[in-house]
Amino acid sequence: MMISAVEPPEAHGVRRDEVRMLVASPSGVKHAHFNDLAQFLRPGDLVVVNNSGTMPAAVDGSLTVHFSTWLDDGSWVVELRPEGTEGHVGQRVSLPEGHLELIEPYEPGRLWRARVSVDVPSLLARFGRPIKYSYVPQQWPLADYQTVFARDSGSAEMPSAGRPFSPELVTSLVSAGVLFAPITLHTGVSSIEEGKPPLPERFHVPALTARLVSMTRAAGGRVIAVGTTVTRALESAPDGGEGWTDLVLGPSRPAKIVNGLITGWHAPGASHLQLLQAVAGRDLVDVAYEAAAREGYLWHEFGDSCLLLPA
Incomplete structure (x- = not known):
């Protein structure tokens, strides 16, 4: 076991x-x-x-956002939490500073490509925490x-x-x-x-x-x-x-x-x-x-x- x-x-x-x-x-x-x-x-x-x-890649806003990686065009791949949260194109998620907007699915059903209105590394440094899953209480x-x-x-x-x-x-x-x-x-x-x-x-x-x-x-x-x-x-x-x-x-x-x-x-x-x-x-x-x-x-x-x- x-x-x-x-x-x-x-x-x-x-x-x-x-x-x-x-x-x-x-x-x-x-x-x-x-x-x-x-x-x-x-x-x-x-x-x-x-x-x-x-990175301290989890940030709590109007939803919890896991920042996965940045793309060459400046957008970010993100995951919305809690598990099962469904987003839609054009949806805005408020962050402790600024917001993000969902552009398109990056991996259908789970990940999104998003445009973020603020500098993400600075955002994570101020408000982020490590991603954790339910087996770590x-x-x-x-x-x-x-x-x-x-x-x-x-x-x-x-x-x-x-x-x-x-x-x-x-x-x-x-x-x-x-x-x-x-x-x-x-x-x-x-x-x-x-x-x-x-x-x-x-x-x-x-x-x-x-x-x-x-x-x-x-x-x-x-x-x-x-x-x-x-x-x-x-x-x-x-x-x-x-x-x-x-x-x-x-x-x-x-x-x-x-x-x-x-x-x-x-x-x-x-x-x-x-x-x-x-x-x-x-x-x-x-x-x-x-x-x-x-x-x-x-x-x-x-x-x-x-x-x-x-x-």
Whole structure:
């Protein structure tokens, strides 16, 4: 049985790098804690992280609005809450400052493209709070929704696979010869209907990161992606680049660059699960999920972790 994590681990006396970690490889399943990560990585492995920071993307006005991402024309993709709220073209929603107007559906039934009358980053800085869902009953500070790698604010929701890393753990891994490199992928809201493919996301793979990936693979090291966001970015632009990615990884498009994955626990049936299978294969992912369910691992952004090493 999988159980939702209802609060940050720090709230009950567990450091972020002390959450449980299931390690799945062809040799079997091992149960550890995240700060044991060095036992499962080798000198010369490259860990690629997402340095996108989490925005305080929920704002309460005449309706609650989740700001998902900004588009190239200056409009924003938004979600209206509470769940089930239906908007219509031309509808105005009052905000603590200014208003937004719905222009057209962005993803029918859920997301809208909207024109906002004020500067959104300033609005969020003054009035925003982190997006949370019903399995987390209490509101937690924005700092609890940031990873240690966060530099460039832009994600509607935390790239949560990186949350268990602490500065001390990163230092220990670097001292052991494990390499780190960043990408940026700004995540939108995660509440897309089950079974639907992920929406396009804004990303940047620096040229230096792409070179490190190539050098690591040539030297026989492993490229370990921290999260599905990193996997999507690297597989979209193996030689580096930036823009929007609509890449959908899965059985028909397996991963070609990433050969190891650190991830949280996602609901079966979600598009994230297909991406895990694209990296590690269906059999290994199924074994990991069955073992995690038996052992009561915690789901979602404040939950436990998984290291998939298919080779």
